[in-house]
Amino acid sequence: MPAPALARPTPEEHAHLLHQIGPLPLRGRAWPRWIAAIAWLVMALILWRLGAALQLKGTQALPMLVIVSVAVCLGALLWMSAHMWTSITEISQYGIRQSWITRREVSWPEIQSTRFIPLIATKKLVCFVQKGRPVVFQAGTPELQAAFARISLVYRKRL
Structure with a gap:
């Protein structure tokens, strides 16, 4: 018996998520200053x-x-x-991106599910995509951390 496919959020849920996040694009430090x-x-x-x-x-x-x-x-x-010190994370209507040693970027349609990992040093959002390895983003500001938590709730695994 094949495994059930993951249910992605509806367009209405996704639009509500972007509205909750606030004015886009939302940009901030990827790593906390400290x-x-x-x-x-x-x-x-x-x-x-x-x-x-x-x-x-x-x-x-x-x-x-x-x-x-x-x-x-x-x-x-x-x-x-x-x-x-210089890395920036950005959430836009097109997806999430972060400047890093190599550029990290994922569009909303690519995201299958997410996981929010609230570590002491940094808050991370792991995006599981259709093809390839998961993409990990860091949030160094409270606004990005709150947005990551909201994204994780909407894009959690649903069977």
Whole structure:
């Protein structure tokens, strides 16, 4: 016996959802400022410790391979921290998008179901789409978090 298909919201339910969210497009930070600031503080701490390690001499000195490895990892973390600071999530009449290392975007017709994940550091909306992997969006503002919760209620799995 085949599994039942997921019932998507009706056009009226979807229109009511967009009305509840408010004037569109709704834009906001993808990551809360305090999380992005903590990421930058961690980067500063790593830079400070790396600077201290580079000043060691003789037998205490770190091997060049370790220094290069730490520097490469630090560069990647700095790149991610920069994206955390500048990333924007947008909800529009066309769908949801977020600027990130790679652009995340999903249109309303593609969404099969959603799941709202309220973590301490960030609130996430996981969008399960027709084809491919789920798309995860972050909400760093109270307005986006409320919109994610509403979207999750309307696009929850219904059998």
